[in-house]
Amino acid sequence: MPQMSAKNVQIFDTTLRDGEQVPGCKLNTEQKLVIAERLDQLGVDIMEAGFPISSPGDFTSVEEISKIVKNASVCALSRSVEKDIKIAAEALKYAKRPRIHTGIGTSEQHIKHKFNSTKEKIIERGVSAVKYAKSFVEDVEFYAEDAGRTDNEYLARVCEAVIKAGATVLNMPDTTGYCLPEEYGAKIKYLMENVKGIENVIISCHCHNDLGLATANSISGVLNGARQIECTINGIGERAGNTALEEVVMIMRQHPSLDLSTNINPKLLFDTSRMVSESMGIYVQPNKAIVGVNAFAHSSGIHQDGVIKNRKTYEIIDPDEVGASESAIILTARSGRAALAYRANKIGYNLSKNELDHVYKVFLSFADEKKEIVDEDIHEIIKKSVHIA
Numbered sequence: 608m609p610q611m612s613a614k615n616v617q618i619f620d621t622t623l624r625d626g627e628q629v630p631g632c633k634l635n636t637e638q639k640l641v642i643a644e645r646l647d648q649l650g651v652d653i654m655e656a657g658f659p660i661s662s663p664g665d666f667t668s669v670e671e672i673s674k675i676v677k678n679a680s681v682c683a684l685s686r687s688v689e690k691d692i693k694i695a696a697e698a699l700k701y702a703k704r705p706r707i708h709t710g711i712g713t714s715e716q717h718i719k720h721k722f723n724s725t726k727e728k729i730i731e732r733g734v735s736a737v738k739y740a741k742s743f744v745e746d747v748e749f750y751a752e753d754a755g756r757t758d759n760e761y762l763a764r765v766c767e768a769v770i771k772a773g774a775t776v777l778n779m780p781d782t783t784g785y786c787l788p789e790e791y792g793a794k795i796k797y798l799m800e801n802v803k804g805i806e807n808v809i810i811s812c813h814c815h816n817d818l819g820l821a822t823a824n825s826i827s828g829v830l831n832g833a834r835q836i837e838c839t840i841n842g843i844g845e846r847a848g849n850t851a852l853e854e855v856v857m858i859m860r861q862h863p864s865l866d867l868s869t870n871i872n873p874k875l876l877f878d879t880s881r882m883v884s885e886s887m888g889i890y891v892q893p894n895k896a897i898v899g900v901n902a903f904a905h906s907s908g909i910h911q912d913g914v915i916k917n918r919k920t921y922e923i924i925d926p927d928e929v930g931a932s933e934s935a936i937i938l939t940a941r942s943g944r945a946a947l948a949y950r951a952n953k954i955g956y957n958l959s960k961n962e963l964d965h966v967y968k969v970f971l972s973f974a975d976e977k978k979e980i981v982d983e984d985i986h987e988i989i990k991k992s993v994h995i996a
């Protein structure tokens with residue numbers, strides 16, 4: 608459990624923006640409203656509802672979400688382009704706590720090849736965008752796209768300039784998922800130590816998972832002073848995805864020594880994961896941390912024996928804590944007598960040691976033929992065992 612004194616990390620959910628960029632996952636406004644309501648109940652601090660300039664449908668979704676969200680700040684994405692920012696502000700007009708998210712690429716790659724521009728001109732564009740966004744809303748988040756590959760000294764100059772222009776949150780995306788955790792953490796530390804005015808704003812981590820490091824990088828970021836993590840349910844998002852919300856939240860809960868906490872209600876994690884998966888038609892990989900079907904399933908005999916004696920022998924999280932059903936004991940040819948007796952007991956058989964020996968022999972012959980033994984098989988195995996006993 609997080610300690611009362613723990614430093615709060617804001618959870619910025621971008622399931623409905625970066626998450627929805629997954630090919631084939633387009634949601635309509637009604638589906639987005641259902642998810643937005645759930646994210647609000649889950650306790651996200653900020654919800655990125657969309658990119659209003661990108662399409663009329665996205666504009667309507669951001670507008671409708673703004674009307675129904677009660678607790679979270681509602682955020683809209685824009686480029687450092689006046690028209691984008693104006694449309695984002697219009698879409699947010701009903702939000703209780705509106706936030707405009709604007710920014711520009713800051714790496715050499717982006718400056719040269721995307722914008723054919725210079726470092727100075729990029730700073731000017733970022734500053735103008737923040738000032739313009741500030742004329743509509745108080746809360747303006749600036750993203751330095753591809754911050755992961757941006758030289759730290761230049762990044763610090765960008766940050767200082769946009770803070771002066773009024774940015775309240777500075778987002779440092781590892782857009783290409785390239786950074787190593789130490790490197791990303793060092794980048795945040797550098798900004799914390801070298802940017803004038805940094806103590807008045809929040810640094811945000813926005814990590815992509817191209818090398819499977821999004822979660823590790825986000826945690827490294829908050830350990831070095833960032834106080835916001837941008838993430839999605841089930842880690843969905845562009846290419847290999849974004850940081851998984853359920854993972855960073857549970858890491859902070861499981862490690863009180865980190866002294867970090869969030870406002871998320873973990874009991875809703877499992878259900879929210881299912882809801883997003885069904886709505887988007889993207890299935891969750893079985894071994895996905897926290898929310899995969901196998902996250903609390905045990906199939907080897909040694910592990911099953913341990914879990915039946917005491918769940919904590921092989922589980923660090925109580926499934927109930929994340930709203931999952933109880934730990935599952937899966938019967939396969941790798942299972943032992945303890946697991947078979949446990950599962951048989953669950954469906955009404957209290958087997959003596961002698962009976963269990965007979966039943967176990969029949970069980971093994973079944974299990975060699977089938978991938979998994981289900982309750983119906985157990986009934987049949989026990990019936991068959993009585994004949995040979």
Ligand code: KIV
Pocket residue numbers: 625750752753778780781782813815
């Ligand atoms: O990955 C990224 O850089 C982004 C920004 C637009 C915030 O999604």
Ligand code: ZN
Pocket residue numbers: 625780782813815845
């Ligand atoms: Zn992104």
